[in-house]
Every structure is written in structure tokens, then in C-alpha cells.
Amino acid sequence: MNRFFALLLFIPLFTQAQFKITVSRTKDPVYFRGTLFDEKNYLAKDTVRGTLLTSKTPIKGGIYYLQFAPSKERIYFNIENNDKFALTFSGPAYVASAHSSDPKNEVFLNYQRLEKSFSVIDSLYQVEIARGRKFKFAEKAAFFQSKTAALVAFRKKALATLPPSSTLALYFKSLNTLDESVPSRTDYAARSKFFSRIPFSDGKLLFTPVFRSLLVEYLSYYPxxxxxxxxxxxxxxxxxxxxxxxxxxxxxxxxxxxxxxxxxxxxxxxxxxxxxxxxxxxxxxxxxxxxxxxxxxxxxxxALKSNAVAANIVLKDTAGATQDLHKFASENDYTLLMFYAPTCDHCQKEVPEIDSTTSVISRIMNLKIGRFAVCNDPGVSRAVWLDFISKYRVNTNVLHVDLPANSPLRSTYDAFSNPTFYLLNRKGEIVAKKISPTTLRKYFAGLQSSRPNVP
Missing domain, CATH: 1.25.40 (Serine Threonine Protein Phosphatase 5, Tetratricopeptide repeat)
Incomplete structure (x- = not known):
């Protein structure tokens, strides 16, 4: 077999071993990474150069990977203390041609090939998301049913052959826990069962790609x-x-x-x-x-207490006229206070969305809801500001005012990130803080259920 790339991983015999990688005849640049929660690494993001890579950085047993440029294809493998094994590749399709002298990593490579065979399902899912389709937990589970069933079956069979203490065994068990879970915010027994299966006490869990997903899944069981x-x-x-x-x-x-x-x-x-x-x-x-x-x-x-009168905002609008938040609030049933930046990508999506949500609520509940929009982008040109208002049509019962640089109001409203939204009543009191279109709808839904004849 003509192997154009051979990799040897040698793990010296230390409690938390360091590593040494020997490489011969590499075709593409190769990067060595550790898979950690939040994509942060204790290991340096090392580039495999020449024939030898060494590091004094201590490592712990976990899931690591090689990434090949320019394709960005990844090969994942499990390193435990005292491990010594070789990875070899016989073609340019690295996952397809990879083999390991270590039995557990040979299993892992076969698993990655199985995963790759279902890539068409992943692509179809992304197409549906791009079209705007929303998946409930059960709908998503049904969409991936064939892929999930095959992967769970593989992992269960593999667990019978893997060293129980290996990170790969921990990883496969955790993946099965995820794949067998369909969150329901009213199924308390399922929530408790899921949590009992998460091995938080095992420090190696951090060194797998699944740690964050486990936390996300668990919290998905809660309202x-x-x-x-x-x-x-x-x-x-x-x-x-x-x-x-x-x-x-x-x-x-x-x-x-x-x-x-x-x-x-x-x-x-x-x-x-x-x-x-x-x-x-x-x-x-x-x-x-x-x-x-x-x-x-x-x-x-x-300090941002609910039902307390909001700090007043008196600023110039787009025409240079002085506008008063409290006066504006007194003229509306409710006022949506918006801090935004015309140059902010999130604002370009969320400001029109919450503005549209507000219009729907106004119509359904027969309420007059004003918008007091604060340009929270020091130094932005008036032309960019006006273009944002025009382009995103944020002009229904709305005042746009400009917040000067270093204004204390930014700290008062904790408006150091954009966008930030508050809801005020006619008295100028804060009734909802740091809201989104979703929580705005929830607020008025709750108001309507408790007072059916609102307003």
C-alpha cells in the first residue's frame, strides 16, 4: 500500500502525559487540536510541520483531532495516558482511508465513516432551516430517525469492546444519552432520567465535543x-x-x-x-x-427594578428636535424602548422583527404601543442612521433619538450591547426588561389571559 502520509502519536508515561508526534511525507498542512467545551483549548493550536512535533503542555485523556488544509477535513481520535499508536492514510480522502494500530481508534474511525455516510440527511436538514422551517424537538428527532438509529446501534455494539474507562466509551455513552432524549418541558420523569445519565463527575467529559450539548439538552427540558x-x-x-x-x-x-x-x-x-x-x-x-x-x-x-419608573431620556431626534421618553410614554398604552446600532448585524434582524411583533400585538389587543428608539452607536453618521430607519421600515409610531458617546444612560440601562429592549407602561414604569420578540409575545399573552378585556 502506498501510504503518502503516516502519523505516529507517542504518549510518554506521565500522570498527565505530554505528547510527541512524528510525521512523514505530509501532503497537506495538518493542525493538531483538542476538542473542549466552548472550543477553548488547553493545548496550543499546533501546526504539524516537518517530521516532528513536540510539546511540554500537559494533556488529559480526551478526544482530539487532526484538521487538514485546505479541505478542513477532520480525523478524530481518542488519546489516553500511556497510549502509543499509529494513524496511517492511503489516499486523499482522509477519513475514508484512515487506519489505526490502536483497536479503540480503529472503532472510532469506522464510526466516523458511518457518520459521514449520512451527510445527505444533515444537508437536507440545513436546507429546511435555510427555508425558515422551525423544528420542534419531536419533529427534529423524526427527521434524523434513520441516522440516529444506525449510530446508536453502532455505539451500543462498540461499547461491548471498548475499555470502560476510555474517553471514547464515555463519549459514546453520552451520545446515546443525547440521541435517546426528546426534551419535553412537562415530562419531569424524562428530565430527571436524562440528568441521572450525564456523567458530570468524570473530568474527561470536558475533553469531548459533547459536553456543551449535554448541558443544552438538559436545560431544554425546562420552560x-x-x-x-x-x-x-x-x-x-x-x-x-x-x-x-x-x-x-x-x-x-x-x-x-x-x-x-x-x-x-x-x-x-x-x-x-x-x-x-x-x-x-x-x-x-x-x-x-x-x-x-x-x-x-x-x-x-x-438596579433595573420592575415597576420602577424608568430613568428619563431627553435627547435629539433625527430632525434635531428634543424628545422626552416620559412624555412619549404617557401618550401610549405601552412603549417599547429600543437601544440599537444601525451597523449591528443582530439589530438589522431583530429590530424589524420586534417592531413587526409590536404591530401585531397592537392590532390584536387594540393597544397603542409606541417605540422610543435610541441610536446606541456613537460616531455613526446621520446618513447611515437614516438609511437604517428607511431600509428596515422602523417608522410606525416611533421616535428615533441619538445617544451621545459616554452618556450615563448607557450604564443606567445596561445598554452596552445591541440590541437591548425594555417595555414601559403609560406611567413610564419598566414592566419587562431585556426582552426579545418571544418574551414580548409572552408578556402580552399573559396579560391577556389574566385580563381578558384588556385594555
């Missing part, structure tokens, strides 16, 4: 309410060693979850999370400076 999500977060965090390397990764992920604008009550939930798991971490996961930043952010969020 999009901060108090509900909080229950799931607390249960998951109770299984994470607060001094372990995985802790900051999990903290970052749950931070993004708790401040998601699609979760009702997200500001209160996020402030609680920062205080308990950031400021309150006693295991040395964060520096004093980080804890100080968490505390300041939590205090700032707590």
Missing part, C-alpha cells in the same frame, strides 16, 4: 422562565467541582443562558447567577478582579 431555568442550573452546578478546570467553562455557558433575552425574567436570573456562582465561588476559580466585575454587574442589573 423559558428564569425561575424554572434556575432549578436546572442549580442541579447541574451541584455536580461540577467548583475548583475544577471545567467550572469556568460551565460558568460561561450558564451565564449566556441566564441573560438570554428569550427567557422571561432574565435580568433577575442573571444577577442571581453572577452573585451565587461568580462572586460566591470559594474554590479559587476566579480572581479577585473577576469577582469584583461580577459583583458590579449584578448590582447594576439589580
Amino acid at each position: 423559558l422562565q428564569a425561575d424554572s431555568i434556575r432549578v436546572g442550573v442549580e442541579k447541574a452546578m451541584s455536580k461540577i467541582d467548583c475548583g475544577a478546570k471545567s467550572y469556568p467553562f460551565v460558568f460561561d455557558y450558564f451565564s449566556s443562558v441566564m441573560k438570554n433575552r428569550n427567557i422571561v425574567g432574565n435580568t433577575e436570573g442573571y444577577a442571581w447567577f453572577l452573585t451565587k456562582y461568580g462572586v460566591g465561588n470559594a474554590c479559587g476559580a476566579f480572581t479577585a478582579a473577576q469577582k469584583k466585575a461580577f459583583k458590579e454587574e449584578a448590582e447594576k442589573l439589580s
Whole structure:
């Protein structure tokens, strides 16, 4: 066999081994990576050059991969302490032609080939998403049923031959847990069963591509309410060693979850999370400076109290006239306060979407809902600002005002990211914070169910 590429991985006998890679006759540039939660690496993103790659960086057993340029094709493999094995390739289609001298990685290569054989299903799914189709959990499970059944069967058979302590066995078990799960926010027994099967206590789980997916799937069993999500977060965090390397990764992920604008009550939930798991971490996961930043952010969020009168905004509009938020709010049943940037990609999508949602709610509930839109993009030209308003047709019962650079209002409303939305009542009181089109609909749906004759 004419092997144009041969790779030898040698793992010296250390508790957390370092690695040495010998390469001969490489055709394409090759990159060595570790698969970690949030795509962050303890290993350097090393390029395999010449015939030898060495590193003093300690590694832990996990799933790693080679990426070939320019095709970006990846070969995944499992390294455990004390491993020594070879990977060889006999053609330019690396996954198709790869073989390993290590039995568990030969199984892994066969698994990757099976995965690749179902790529047409993945492509069809992406086409449906691009067309705007929305999949419920059960619908997505049905779409991938043939692929899922084949992969689960392969993994179950493979687990009978793999070393139980190997990361690959852990990875296959975790994938089966995911594939056998169909989240339901009312099926508490299924939620509990799923959680009991997640091996959070095994530190190797962090070094697999599935760690984040497990957390996402678990939280998908909870309603999009901060108090509900909080229950799931607390249960998951109770299984994470607060001094372990995985802790900051999990903290970052749950931070993004708790401040998601699609979760009702997200500001209160996020402030609680920062205080308990950031400021309150006693295991040395964060520096004093980080804890100080968490505390300041939590205090700032707590100052945005529901049913408190919003800080007034008096600024110039596009015509140079002075506009007053409180006066504008008093003239409407509700006012959507929007901080946006004309140059922001998210704003170009979400501002028209929430504006359209507001129009639908106004019509259905016979409400007058105004929009007080703050240009939160210091230095943007008036031409770009006006072009945004015209292009995205944000002009129904709306005032557009310009927020000067270094305005204290940016801090008052925690409007350091765009877009940011609040809902005010006629009295100028904040009734909903850091909302999205989804949570705006939920607010008025709840209002309508509790007061059928609104307004």
C-alpha cells in the first residue's frame, strides 16, 4: 500500500502525559487540536510541520483531532495516558482511508465513516432551516430517525469492546444519552432520567465535543422562565467541582443562558447567577478582579427594578428636535424602548422583527404601543442612521433619538450591547426588561389571559 502520509502519536508515561508526534511525507498542512467545551483549548493550536512535533503542555485523556488544509477535513481520535499508536492514510480522502494500530481508534474511525455516510440527511436538514422551517424537538428527532438509529446501534455494539474507562466509551455513552432524549418541558420523569445519565463527575467529559450539548439538552427540558431555568442550573452546578478546570467553562455557558433575552425574567436570573456562582465561588476559580466585575454587574442589573419608573431620556431626534421618553410614554398604552446600532448585524434582524411583533400585538389587543428608539452607536453618521430607519421600515409610531458617546444612560440601562429592549407602561414604569420578540409575545399573552378585556 502506498501510504503518502503516516502519523505516529507517542504518549510518554506521565500522570498527565505530554505528547510527541512524528510525521512523514505530509501532503497537506495538518493542525493538531483538542476538542473542549466552548472550543477553548488547553493545548496550543499546533501546526504539524516537518517530521516532528513536540510539546511540554500537559494533556488529559480526551478526544482530539487532526484538521487538514485546505479541505478542513477532520480525523478524530481518542488519546489516553500511556497510549502509543499509529494513524496511517492511503489516499486523499482522509477519513475514508484512515487506519489505526490502536483497536479503540480503529472503532472510532469506522464510526466516523458511518457518520459521514449520512451527510445527505444533515444537508437536507440545513436546507429546511435555510427555508425558515422551525423544528420542534419531536419533529427534529423524526427527521434524523434513520441516522440516529444506525449510530446508536453502532455505539451500543462498540461499547461491548471498548475499555470502560476510555474517553471514547464515555463519549459514546453520552451520545446515546443525547440521541435517546426528546426534551419535553412537562415530562419531569424524562428530565430527571436524562440528568441521572450525564456523567458530570468524570473530568474527561470536558475533553469531548459533547459536553456543551449535554448541558443544552438538559436545560431544554425546562420552560423559558428564569425561575424554572434556575432549578436546572442549580442541579447541574451541584455536580461540577467548583475548583475544577471545567467550572469556568460551565460558568460561561450558564451565564449566556441566564441573560438570554428569550427567557422571561432574565435580568433577575442573571444577577442571581453572577452573585451565587461568580462572586460566591470559594474554590479559587476566579480572581479577585473577576469577582469584583461580577459583583458590579449584578448590582447594576439589580438596579433595573420592575415597576420602577424608568430613568428619563431627553435627547435629539433625527430632525434635531428634543424628545422626552416620559412624555412619549404617557401618550401610549405601552412603549417599547429600543437601544440599537444601525451597523449591528443582530439589530438589522431583530429590530424589524420586534417592531413587526409590536404591530401585531397592537392590532390584536387594540393597544397603542409606541417605540422610543435610541441610536446606541456613537460616531455613526446621520446618513447611515437614516438609511437604517428607511431600509428596515422602523417608522410606525416611533421616535428615533441619538445617544451621545459616554452618556450615563448607557450604564443606567445596561445598554452596552445591541440590541437591548425594555417595555414601559403609560406611567413610564419598566414592566419587562431585556426582552426579545418571544418574551414580548409572552408578556402580552399573559396579560391577556389574566385580563381578558384588556385594555
